[in-house]
Amino acid sequence: MKSVQFSVASRREGDAAIIYPKGYLNNLSGENLVIECGIYIGKGITKIVVNFSETDLINSIGISMLLQIIEDLRNIKGTICCTNMSKLLRDTFEMLGLMQHMLVFPVESDALTYLKTGKL
Amino acid sequence: MPFNAIPAEDFLNREPELSYLKGLSKLKANALGGDVFLDGARGMGKTELLKQFYRILFWENNVVPFYYSFKTANLKGTYFAQDYFTGFVRQYISFVKKDPSLASNVAEPLQRLMPAISSLGLYWLIDCIEDFQGHVSKNDFYWQLVAAISAPVMAAQKMGKSVIVMLDDFDAAAHLYESSLGDAHGLISLFGESMRNRRCPHVITGSAGALEPVFTDHSLIGMTERMRLGPLPEDLAMALFRAHLTNLKITCAPGVQLEFLDILRGNPFYIKNLAKAAWKMQKNVIHEKDLIECYSFEVSDGETAFYWASVFSRYVKNPAQRKAMLKLLMHAIENGGIEEGKRLSLVSGLGEAETETLLGALTTSGIIRAKDTVLHDFIHCLYMTEIEGGNANDAREKIEAKYIQEREESFFEMVIPMSSNAELVVAKAVEQIGKNMNLDAEFLNYLQLALIEVCINAIEHSGSYEKKIFLKFITRPDKLEIIVENSGRPFSLESLKEVPVEEKMRLGMKRGWGYKLVHKIMDSVKVERVNDRTRVILTKNIDNGS
Ligand SMILES: Nc1ncnc2c1ncn2[C@@H]1O[C@H](COP(=O)(O)OP(=O)(O)O)[C@@H](O)[C@H]1O
Ligand SMILES: [Mg+2]
Numbered sequence: 001m002k003s004v005q006f007s008v009a010s011r012r013e014g015d016a017a018i019i020y021p022k023g024y025l026n027n028l029s030g031e032n033l034v035i036e037c038g039i040y041i042g043k044g045i046t047k048i049v050v051n052f053s054e055t056d057l058i059n060s061i062g063i064s065m066l067l068q069i070i071e072d073l074r075n076i077k078g079t080i081c082c083t084n085m086s087k088l089l090r091d092t093f094e095m096l097g098l099m100q101h102m103l104v105f106p107v108e109s110d111a112l113t114y115l116k117t118g119k120l
Numbered sequence: 121m122p123f124n125a126i127p128a129e130d131f132l133n134r135e136p137e138l139s140y141l142k143g144l145s146k147l148k149a150n151a152l153g154g155d156v157f158l159d160g161a162r163g164m165g166k167t168e169l170l171k172q173f174y175r176i177l178f179w180e181n182n183v184v185p186f187y188y189s190f191k192t193a194n195l196k197g198t199y200f201a202q203d204y205f206t207g208f209v210r211q212y213i214s215f216v217k218k219d220p221s222l223a224s225n226v227a228e229p230l231q232r233l234m235p236a237i238s239s240l241g242l243y244w245l246i247d248c249i250e251d252f253q254g255h256v257s258k259n260d261f262y263w264q265l266v267a268a269i270s271a272p273v274m275a276a277q278k279m280g281k282s283v284i285v286m287l288d289d290f291d292a293a294a295h296l297y298e299s300s301l302g303d304a305h306g307l308i309s310l311f312g313e314s315m316r317n318r319r320c321p322h323v324i325t326g327s328a329g330a331l332e333p334v335f336t337d338h339s340l341i342g343m344t345e346r347m348r349l350g351p352l353p354e355d356l357a358m359a360l361f362r363a364h365l366t367n368l369k370i371t372c373a374p375g376v377q378l379e380f381l382d383i384l385r386g387n388p389f390y391i392k393n394l395a396k397a398a399w400k401m402q403k404n405v406i407h408e409k410d411l412i413e414c415y416s417f418e419v420s421d422g423e424t425a426f427y428w429a430s431v432f433s434r435y436v437k438n439p440a441q442r443k444a445m446l447k448l449l450m451h452a453i454e455n456g457g458i459e460e461g462k463r464l465s466l467v468s469g470l471g472e473a474e475t476e477t478l479l480g481a482l483t484t485s486g487i488i489r490a491k492d493t494v495l496h497d498f499i500h501c502l503y504m505t506e507i508e509g510g511n512a513n514d515a516r517e518k519i520e521a522k523y524i525q526e527r528e529e530s531f532f533e534m535v536i537p538m539s540s541n542a543e544l545v546v547a548k549a550v551e552q553i554g555k556n557m558n559l560d561a562e563f564l565n566y567l568q569l570a571l572i573e574v575c576i577n578a579i580e581h582s583g584s585y586e587k588k589i590f591l592k593f594i595t596r597p598d599k600l601e602i603i604v605e606n607s608g609r610p611f612s613l614e615s616l617k618e619v620p621v622e623e624k625m626r627l628g629m630k631r632g633w634g635y636k637l638v639h640k641i642m643d644s645v646k647v648e649r650v651n652d653r654t655r656v657i658l659t660k661n662i663d664n665g666s
Contacts, residue, residue, distance in 0.1 A: 024544060026576075057547060059572045060633035061580075088565040095640045096633055 008036045016047035016115050018108060022054040030065025037069045046078030049111045053084035058092065070101050079103065081111035122187040122211070122286075123220045125171035130363065132356050132388075134169055137347060141173050144321040145183045145282040153345055154321040159328050160349030161492065162431070163389025166325040169349065170286045173323070177284060184215050184283040186272050190292035190326075197265055197298050197307065198256075205252050205268035206230050209245065212275055216240055244278040261298055269310050276319035285314065285322045291330035315344075329484040351386025360388060364395030365406065373407045380411040380523070383493050390494050393423045409524070416520040419497040420512055428498045435481045443507060444468035445478060450503045452488050453496050530556075530595050536575070538587040538606075543575035546591060550602070553593050557600065559662070567600075567660070570641040573634035574604050574656050582608030582654065590653075602658040610649050 008029070009020040017040040021033050037048055048069070073080050081103045085093070093099050105111040113119075125131075141156065148154025158166050170187060177185040186208055193200055213236060214222035222233075230249055237245050248271060255263040272283040287293070296307040315322050322344075324331075352360060358378050365372065372378070384390040397414040398406055400422070418424045436442045451467045452458050458479065468475045482488045487495070497519055504515040532553060536542040547568040554564040578589050584607045592603040613635065638658065639645055646657040 024541070026541075028540075057544065057568060057572065059543075059569070059576055060637055061576065064633060086565075087562065088569065091566075092569065092637060095637055 008032045010036055010040070012040075012045075013112060014116065015045065016049055016112065017045045018049045018051055018112075020051050020054060023056060025055050025058040025062035027059075027061040027065070030062035034065050034068045037072070041072055041076065041078070046073065046076055047081075047115050048073060048078065049081045049083060049108060049115070051083050051108045052086070052089055053108075055086075055089065058089060060096070063092065063096065063098070066098065066102075070098075079115065081105055081115065083108045083111045122171050122174040122185070123224055125175050126168065128172065128175075131168065131172050132360055133352050134165065134172070134349075137169060137349065138173060138176070140347070141169075141323065142176070144284060144323070145319075148318055148321040149282070151318065154318075155315055155344040156321075156323045157328075157331065157344050157346050158323060158325040158349060159346050160325075161387065161490065162327075163387045163427075164349045164351065165388050166349055167288055168388070170288055170323060170325070173284075174286065178215060178218075178220070181215075181218075182281075184212065184272075184275065184279075184281055185286065186211050186283055187286040187288065189288040191289040193292065195292065195295050195297060195301075197261055197296055197304070200296060201252075201264040201268040202256070205271055208268075208271045208275075209233065209249065212245070213237060213240070213242075216242070245275070248274055265296075265307065265310055266313075269314050273314050273317045273320050276317065282319045282321065285320055287311070287322060287324040289326055290324040291326035294330070327484070327486045329486045329489075332484075352388060352391075353386065354382065357381055357384065357386045357388075357391055361391050361395055364392055365398065368395060368399040370395075370398055370403055371405050373405050376406060376408055378408070378411065380408060380415070380527070383415065383523075385493070387492075387494070389427075390418075390424060393418055393427075397422045408527070412520055412523045412527070415497075415523070416516045419494060419519060420501040420516040424494060425498055425501070428495060429502075431485075431487070435478065435485065435487075440470065441474070441478060444470045444475065445482065446499065446503050446507055448475075448479060448482065449488065449499045450507070453499060458483075458488060525596060528597050532593040534591045534593075536589050536591070538579040538582075538584065538589060542589075543572045543579070546571050546575055546589075550593065553595065554600075557595050557662070559600075566641045570638045570658065571602065571604075573638050574658065577611075577634050578604065578606040578608075578654070581611065582606050584608030597664065598662055600660045600662060604656045604658070605650070605653045607653050610654055611647065613645065613647050 007022050009022065011018050017037070019033065019036055021029060023029065025033075033050075040048065050066075050069075070080055072078075080101075082093075083105045084107055085104065090099075090104070093102075093104075103111070103114070105114065144154050144156065158169065160166050167189070174185040174187050177183050188204055188207055193203060209230060210225070210228075210233070211223045213233060214220060217236070217240070222236075234246065234249075237249075248267075252264065252267045252271075255267055272285050275281075276283040290308075293308040293311070295301065296304065298304045311322075314320055324344075328346075351357070358381055361378060361381055362372065381391070381394075384394065394411070394414055397418045398410065401410075401414055401417060403410050403414070432442070432445065436445050445468075448458075448464060448468050451464075458464070463472075464479060465472045465475045468478065470478070479488070501512075501515040501519060504510045504518065505512055532549070534546070534549060536545055550567055550571055551564050554567060559567075575589055578584070586607045588606065590605040592601075594601040594603070635645070641660075642658045643661050644657075644659045648655045648657065
């Protein structure tokens with residue numbers, strides 16, 4: 001456990017947005033994540049990469065917030081990619097049956113390459 | 121009988137009590153007090169303190185000691201009077217002649233002592249004996265008792281020397297009777313006269329519960345004060361145990377801490393018995409584990425068990441009552457006492473009235489309230505054999521297994537508020553506990569997640585006013601157990617129906633995942649309702665092989 005403070009940083013790369021949730025992913029921070037994505041979606045972005053490299057602890061309520069993003073992107077035929085997930089995070093997503101609703105890449109650059117070229 | 125005290129140097133930690141007792145006759149003469157009720161758990165050393173005190177007084181020669189034990193006394197009034205009276209006469213003469221053997225020789229009839237008494241010039245004592253025998257030959261029940269009980273007062277007055285009267289296990293005197301048990305009430309109050317005498321300080325012992333009704337008898341309250349005999353401090357308890365072992369030619373293995381002795385809570389009787397058990401079990405060298413083995417023997421089959429069995433037998437008249445008593449005691453242990461207003465006949469299997477009587481007796485005796493682990497283990501053993509029909513060996517092994525396991529356990533408790541991020545404090549704590557246990561770092565992440573889920577479930581859904589979560593972490597070499605409790609709305613695992621993700625998305629339902637994770641992470645998840653609290657028990661088996 002490094003920090004408990006949660007913040008969301010983000011940046012744009014081409015037609016994709018990359019989101020960096022940091023710290024403890026719970027209900028509050030999950031909501032921030034949804035808001036942050038919402039802003040990009042509002043600007044017409046349909047490709048979102050969530051880089052989890054700085055997420056340490058999580059809880060199910062925080063994770064469930066991702067459902068919102070998945071759903072929003074699905075409605076606009078967008079894509080969500082998750083990267084840099086710890087084993088715990090991957091396992092947890094697996095346990096909750098979330099994996100089939102997102103694309104998972106080991107690192108951010110893999111996701112960006114895929115989004116540019118359409119190739120895995 | 122009072123002379124079988126242990127050597128003074130082996131008698132530990134009672135200097136303040138002894139020195140207070142030594143001042144009693146002065147206090148009494150000056151009407152500043154002088155009667156003591158010596159209170160203390162069974163085996164704590166009340167009788168021994170009296171015997172030590174007796175020996176000191178005997179050799180100091182300033183005050184005459186008289187000791188009488190009601191424990192083994194025949195409570196039929198005429199027998200008692202005879203026993204008490206002759207006991208006093210013998211002890212008095214032995215004091216004057218400084219011959220301890222006279223006091224102990226119960227076989228010698230009073231008549232044979234007459235020449236000695238005359239040669240000592242104690243003519244008043246001869247009168248006294250003749251008066252007493254007069255009452256006996258006239259079959260005068262009441263006067264026999266009065267004459268016997270007032271003999272020490274008489275002696276004090278005639279000789280001008282205080283007599284300290286020590287009445288051990290005095291509560292039994294409440295049961296003095298004339299021809300059949302229970303036919304005479306209040307004979308105990310005959311002691312009031314003697315207790316009021318300025319030359320006769322009294323030191324009495326007995327269970328506080330049993331003596332309370334006696335002390336509401338105003339003639340006996342007088343100036344009695346309570347002296348509480350507490351446990352031996354831990355270091356002295358260990359020293360005493362080691363001394364017993366040395367006497368029995370048993371040694372302690374190097375580095376043995378004797379930590380397990382703590383269970384005996386500084387009770388000298390238990391300490392002695394445990395040492396004897398080691399001897400009976402032919403131990404030559406004691407390791408910590410042997411203590412547990414000997415202890416399990418002690419509470420199932422040893423002198424401690426024998427002692428408690430004989431105490432128990434006083435309260436029951438037939439096998440049905442005995443079973444009922446065991447059930448009630450076990451019930452009290454498991455529930456931390458007896459609840460008011462509960463239909464205990466359901467527990468005891470006896471009728472309402474009989475249950476009440478039995479419970480009353482157990483309550484007065486103090487047995488039911490005693491916070492005595494040794495007694496509880498004894499009861500547990502008896503329960504396993506007599507109620508559950510197990511055999512004695514199994515019972516003993518169960519006790520042994522329990523303590524061997526506890527020895528390897530470590531135990532943490534914490535309370536967190538139901539406030540935001542409080543669950544992270546738990547996560548941090550469990551991380552360190554896991555590290556202490558050498559648990560795999562990756563697994564610890566999962567464990568943290570599971571605990572966070574249980575805590576936030578309590579925070580979000582319990583509706584508790586208390587707003588606290590109580591956690592216990594119990595670690596064993598093969599298992600980690602975490603107990604999470606909170607007040608508020610009950611919940612059950614059945615109520616957490618699984619909803620597939622697709623469904624969740626469709627319905628906009630994003631909750632109820634927590635326990636799904638917990639189940640996947642832990643080996644077992646149990647939810648119980650205990651009074652007004654929900655208790656979640658999480659266990660994880662630890663595979664030491666990998
Ligand atoms: N202070 C003490 N130091 C050492 N041994 C003691 C001490 N007090 C009691 N004992 C021993 O413990 C045992 C129990 O004491 P006892 O006086 O019979 O207890 P009680 O009368 O309170 O039930 C006896 O064997 C006694 O010799
Ligand atoms: Mg005693």
